[in-house]
Amino acid sequence: MNNTTKTFRLFISSTFSDFQKEREVLQTKIFPEISEYCSIKGYTFQPIDLRWGVSNEAQLDQKALDMCIKEVQSCKIHDYPNFLIMLGDRYGWIPLPNIIEKNEFELLLKNITSSNKEFLNSWYTVDKNQLPVSYILKQRENEYVDYIKWLEIENKLRDILQDAVSNSDLDNNIKNKYFISATESEAIEGILPYSNTTDYQKELLNLIPKLEQIDHKHIFGFFRKIKKETIKNNKYISNDYDKAQDFKQKLEEQLLKENTLNITTSQITADTLEEEYLQEFIFSIVKFIKKQVDKQIQNDTQNKYTALELEKLQQKYFLDKKIENFLGQENILNKIQEYMLNDISTPLIINGVSGIGKSSIIAKAIEDTSNISNKKIIYRFVGATPNSTTSKDLLSSILEELNIAIEDEKNDDMVNQLLTDMDKEENSFIAFSHKVHKEIMGLTDDIIIFIDAVDQITNDDQFLWLPNNLPSNVKIIVSALKDRDYKEDSKYFNTLKNKIPNFTEIEPYNKPIELLELLLYQQNRTLQEDQKEYFLNQYNQVKSPLYVYMAANQIIYWQSSDIVDNDITLSLSQKDIVKIFIKNLTSMHHHDKSLVQKVFGYIIASKDGLSEYEILELLNTDKEFIKTIAPDTWHTNTTQELPLVIWTRLYGHIKPFLSIKNQDNQELLYFFHREFVDVIKNQSNQQEEYENIIKATQQLIEKNQDKEFDSNRWGKLYALLLGEYFFKYKDEDKVKEFCKFISYGGYDENWLLLYIEEIQKTGFLLNLTNKLQKALSYRNIIYFTLKSLYKNSINWSYLYIQSAHNVASTLLKQNKIKESLAIEEENLIFVKKAISEPSLLLSVQPHIRKVIKNADITGLALYYWIDSQIKILFALSSCHLSLDNLKKAIELDKRALELSEHFYNLHKDNRFFWRNNYLIALGNLADSLYQNSELDKAIEFQEKCLDILENNYDFTTGYLIEDYARALNSLSIFLLDSNPIKSKKLLEQSHEILSKLFNQNPNRYSVQIHNINSNKISIGLDNKNNELNNLLIKFHEEYKDGSKNEAFKLLSAHIKIVKNEYDKxxxxxxxxxxxxxxxxxxxxxxxxxxxxxxxxxxxxxxxxxxxxxxxxxxxxxxxxxxxxxxxxxxxxxxxxxxxxxxxxxxxxxxxxxxxxxxxxxxxxxxxxxxxxxxxxxxxxxxxxxxxxxxxxxxxxxxxxxxxxxxxxxxxxxxxxxxxxxxxxxxxxxxxxxxxxxxxxxx
Structure with missing residues (x-):
């Protein structure tokens, strides 16, 4: 049973048209109440009724029963309640066997007349690709897409087969499949021990042996009887009445009396019953489900997993999925085992292209190692769970499993609130990485650690935490992408390669036929030799396991009679085979094209993935789409929602290529392979689907606006959607319109603050890692939203100005000087006004109320505004310097220094916060004065700055270390002519510090140092070779000494690094x-x-x-x-x-x-x-x-x-x-x- 997520999944089984009214009541009365009840308790309720909203039970592909059984199985792995059944006086639809084994079929033919034999052969064709060789029922095509025409054919085929079976010597167990209804088949699979244990139930019993004794206690049965004397037609009673009564009686005997409802009613008209019983129906089912839900929640509370236990369970689930169908890869597995046994002290890096099977290889290596080693094995698959997507969460979880606790540095309350998020995050992770490194080096037990797919980490990571040389008792294996088609994601491997010399590449997959045959065998399928040869020829153009899986998904539908290059084809690349797979969903499997586009578009737009519940909720907001895809041809679709069977069919086809991760108490579906993401995001209609999901999310936010922000994912999803949409499509007018939805929606202040915080975190992280265009997109989303909020209420003034400043700072980093300048000039005017006007001064309250209690609000508000003023002055100075307005820049620097120095001296007992501003102000003014040839004053201010830094910087935590190095640099330049010896000494000291910083995090420091004032020196851009950190200084020295060739070599090496950054x-x-x-x-x-x-x-x-x-x-x-x-x-x-x-x-x-x-x-x-x-x-x-x-x-x-x-x-x-x-x-x-x-x- 799955209690790692908070989702109840209830399958509803019944006969078809005779329970139309009960289904309507379930959908409109019962399920909404249960959904709300679960939601309040932090759970999701998902009812599965495949017969609601459709005109008939049959499907064009003749696999309706297979689909129903798979859904029953899916529900049975979820917590109770997971099965509800309704039975009346009809036995129900008996589907035709989709597959009949060849020997069985030919035996039946002996008992059939020639004309019927010919008719049967026209619908059942032999297929040697089926195991064992069988006759397959043809799909409904052409005129037989019409259900009425098909019904006549279906009834005739069923009569012929049932007559033949009745006159045959077949075993009774085999005969049953020709006579059993779809509803009873669902009961057999969904209730233990209703009948003989199925194969799937045996798997469940292996996991939970007591299931056979408890399962029937958690099933609800509704049994309805109609007075025979009131019958007016065969809608509610037919010629299978006796069989229906036997079914009811047998089932009723299995269930607890308290979990059943028996009613007797009358038929009033041809299509209606006397409906007084419906109130009792509602009461009984609601009572039953709530009782089951409460019991399960109580169990969850008593047996609640810790965060670590849950992480390990979810990681194990992912591992088990990855080793399913694993074949081959002996060479790389042997290398991993050799590494385990040898004396090599470095970590082992496994790399390969996309789709080569890295995760499966790591999973198999973990399994193999577990079987032969007594050492403690810890493993994490990046991205498999919410707590394995960032380096910090991933490593914290590993350390927790090792019983090692690492706590972040704690500052006092004021410091915590006034430090910028960027500085806290960056300094925290660098310090954290050092601590992790130290803890790994201090391990004394025999430990093996596997980390798969570091290329899927959502933050930049220089792997400072990963020791170059491990203790002899520790082995670490890491896998990473190395693929020229995915250069950005391959940067993690490039970083590791320059740090760790021990890496090995996965060879092209060498067992494609064996894997294909295994995948087909699991579906009782095979291939003919010419088809097999054709597959192998196509495979040799790609040579990856992913291609085999994608190909198998097509090949499973090939029949033995299909001719190569005529009836069947395979693409020659992974992306092309993905495109064909998506196309076939519509052309071959008859899924509505717009449904496929929406589902795929929504999943990709969501970035992290969506749960089934969320996908359905989003789709159901588009009522015109629902009318088109599911018109009221049989049931009146009173809920105007997508009939679940339509989604279930599609999900069944795409499920093999979706991964599941548990996030925010939801099972999120997402495409694990990059090829799917690339193909879908480049479809011509993707922008339209982006806009559709944004509008759908708006409706769901409105629908849930009385609930807390964290009670669902709609607010988080909307924040992410807007940021990604603006980044991809640059449609500012459309985005402003989307932002107004939030600002004019009348949402609770706390909801709005959490929404803004959600976007702000992403914007800060992107800006920190120098993904500036995307950072600007997210920061503009906050800016547009807060601008509208501010127009409605001055309480949002402070956050509005902060958002404007953040936008301006990112524009400045992008060299969009005048745009940045215009925003900051407006900001400065506003801040000065806020400081002088009490109403505006206190408009900071929504921000500080959230983080600080029992504080002097007025005093703290003043600090916030003064801090903003100083930072805006810094930004304005930088803009004017870039525009060659030196006099104005100096004027602004002096004003910033005056303010900073005042508050720095005012708070002598707590200078931590004001120190940063004061140091920046000293350094900026020194730079400006130097550029204005006021050298003595420049040196005076720079030395003052350096004195403070020397007494406060901390290399271990990273605090002020970058500022210290830059101050050394600046002073070295200032002293170059007057004191060259000291200048050189300062330069060397700065270089030593900066080299270490670059080695730790070149992505961070390359851009930071590029963007300091014009007189600050950049020491390097990357750590691919440590000597490159010294390039610019050496260039000057070598060229000055006349060593032109050497100087030019250095400069040529430098340009390669910059070119790499430029390409990204x-x-x-x-x-x-x-x-x-x-x-x-x-x-x-x-x-x-x-x-x-x-x-x-x-x-x-x-x-x-x-x-x-x-x-x-x-x-x-x-x-x-x-x-x-x-x-x-x-x-x-x-x-x-x-x-x-x-x-x-x-x-x-x-x-x-x-x-x-x-x-x-x-x-x-x-x-x-x-x-x-x-x-x-x-x-x-x-x-x-x-x-x-x-x-x-x-x-x-x-x-x-x-x-x-x-x-x-x-x-x-x-x-x-x-x-x-x-x-x-x-x-x-x-x-x-x-x-x-x-x-x-x-």
Whole structure:
């Protein structure tokens, strides 16, 4: 029985049309009350009535009974109550046998007349692919899709078969299948011990031996009798009356009297009964189900699993599923066992492409190891459970199983609330990783740890917790994806490979035929030799177990008479075979296309997956869709809900490719294989399905708006859907409309806070890991929502401003300076107003009431607003620096320092919170002053900052360590000319710290350091080779010493790393990448290697051409540089026409820019004129050359441009490597060290 989730699943069995009214009462009266009752107690109730809302019991594929039995089995593994039966005076529909063994069928033919024999053979055809060889009932096609026409055929076939069977010598057990109703078949499977124990029941009894003694005590039976004298037709009584009475009597004897209801009633009209009994019907069933539910909840409470026990159960369930049908893979399994026995101290990394069977191999290795080793074995499959999706949860669970407790560092209340979520999360995980590493190294017992699929971890992980060398008593095996088609997900393997030298790749699967035959055998199927050969030829193009599973799903329907390349085909790739599988759901299996699209689209849009209950709830919100897919042709669909049988048929076909994980007390269905996700998310209608599920979720939020946020998943789902939708489709108007649904919905304040918190957590995590475009999507969702809430109530002011600031900060990281600036300027005005107005000041209350009790609300509110003001001043300063407004930046930095210093000194006993702002303010002002040539003041502030940091940073916890390293860097630059010895010492000290930080988390620190103020140095981008952390410093030193070749090697290595980042996120990394391309082009040109230089310059030009078109203001400076450089290189390569065109283009653009802002664009315009003049001279166009020279002389004679013009004029083209930049009102920085860093990281 499944009590690891809080779901009750009740199968309803009965005959068909004679229980129409009872079914309606169940659906409209009883089940809604039970659903609400369970929901209040934190459980889900899911009734399974396959006969509700459909016109007949038969299915086109002739497998209705098979589907019913599978649903009974699914319910029986859930807690009681799981089966309810209603019986009347009809025995019910007797389905035709779908399969009749060949010997049996041919025996029956001997007892059939020639005409009937011919008729029977027209519907049953022999299939050698069935085991044993059998005759298969054809699917209903063409005219027989019409049920009325089919009914005539079905009745004739049944009569022929039953007559033949009655006159045969077949065993009675075999004869029964020709005479037993679907309802009695369900009772046989659903009630122990109603009849002979079925194969499935034997499996249940192996798990729970006492089931046979208790099962019947938890079944409810409703038995209805109609007075014969009132009968008006055969709707309620037919010629099988006696058989129906025997069935009722036998079943009633099995059930407890207290769990049955017997009633006698009369037929009033042809289609109705006297219905007074329905009140008792409602009362009895509601009472029974509630009693069963209460009993089970009490059992759950008494026998409640701990979180660890539940995790282990769910992990074991996943493992068992993965080793089903496992074959082959001996080589990799042997390597794993060899690792267990050898003296190698490093962890073992198993890697392979998608679909190669990594999880199954790990599962099998765990099983094998358990059979031969006495060591303690701990295993986790990432993503199999809610607590195995993040590194921290995963490792915490493993440590708990090892009886090791690791608690996070605790700060005081004020600190906990005022530290940013990003800082807390990042510092916490780094410190946590160190602790885990320490605990692993301290293990004394013999331990084996398996961790599968680290590529499915939802956070970035540098595996700081994983020791390079383990204690001799510990072995760790980790599996990871390595697949060129999934580069982003393969980054985890790349990180592990650079850390751990012991890794092995899974070879192509070498037992496809054996696996295919096993999968087919389990369904009593096989293949003919020519079909087998065809499969093998197709398989050899892919060679993965996933392909075999996908192919088996198609091959199971191949008949022995099907001809290769005519009747049957298989695709040549995993993605294509997935596409065919989805197509066949409609074309072969007759599922409604719109239903398939909705279900698949909804599951993919939900990201984490959906439960059956949620899928049905979402589908049922679309009443027009329900009318289309299930018109009222038989039952009046009073509930206007999807008939369950329609979903159940589809679920039966897709179930083999869905995984189940327990999350939020729900069994969530999701596609485990990436190929399904890729195919579905790229379907042309996916945006429409996204919008449909969003609208459906809106209805369900409204339906449940009187309930707590955490009582269901609709609020969480809506938050996730909006963030992902905005990220994928960028439809701002549509998203704002979706956000207004929340802000204008009148929801409880606590509900809204939890909803906002849900999105905020995701946005922070994405921003922290530098997934900036997606972070911006989630942060905008909060911003749009809070903006509307604020318009309705000032109580949301503070959170609104915080959301605006978060959006602006992400825009700033994306170099969208003016957009960020506009938002922050509005924020500053608002914050100043809030500080001065009591009503706005206290609008912070919804935020702090949630986290702090019994505090000075007014005082704390002031702290919140002051903190916001300081952070906004920081952001504004950064924006103005980026726009070359140095004077404004200094003004803002001074104001930020004034505020920070005041509160830092005011709270001498508790400086923790204000210290961060104070340090940032000191560092920012020092940087700004340095850029303004106020060197002495810059050094003074930077040394003050460094003094505080030296006394407070902590490398073990990570607290302030990054700030300390950056402060060392900055001061080293400030002292470069006045005190070069100290400068070098500080630089080396900083480098040592930063190297360790990069080795721990390059994804975090590469971007953080790229985005510091323009005078801070980045030490490196990745830890793939430790020496790369030193690249930029070494480049300066080597080049300064004249070691050009060595310097260029370092720079070439550097660009590979940046290119890798650019490929993953070209929106953010384009600026950095093209700057380095330009630098390398300059280096090569300076060494007269023009052919090689042109390759880098052409790539920079190509990238910048696209970006310049989309955003002229942000990219003009780099674009004109790229045009200028490439034109010059083309000149040296004698590509005169190309050079002419580029110079002409450069001059046209530079002229317009110069006209818009002469100070800012003087240099670009001057260079463009100079180069164009040289080009005209080369072509002999001397009049045009003279025009350019005249304009140059005019510029040089202008006093405003005198300094820069002189410098430009004196620079030799042979020394173009020594780039200079005119920054901040004519201040010119010379020397490649400054220029290189400013050029790349400004």
């Amino acid at each position: 996120d070209n929106g953010y990394w384009a600026d950095k990448y093209v700057r380095i391309l330009i630098i390398i082009g300059e280096v090569l040109s300076g060494d007269s290697n023009f052919e090689e230089a042109s390759k880098y310059q052409e790539e920079a030009y190509f990238i910048l051409s696209n970006n310049f078109t989309n955003n002229i203001e942000n990219w003009a400076d780099l674009y004109t540089k790229a045009l200028n450089n490439l034109a010059n290189t083309y000149t040296y390569l004698n590509k005169k026409n190309e050079s002419y065109l580029l110079n002409r283009k450069n001059l046209d653009i530079s002229t317009k820019l110069f006209q818009s802002d002469q100070q800012k664009w003087f240099k670009a315009y001057y260079y463009a004129l100079e180069n164009m003049a040289s080009t005209y001279m080369m072509y002999g166009e001397f009049n045009q050359e003279k025009e350019c020279r005249d304009k140059i002389e005019e510029l040089e004679s202008n006093p405003s441009f005198q300094l820069v013009a002189d410098v430009i004029k004196n620079k030799s083209i042979d020394k173009r490597i020594k780039y200079f930049d005119y920054i901040f009102k004519g201040f010119l920085m010379l020397g490649i060290f400054f220029i290189f860093y400013f050029f790349i990281f400004q």
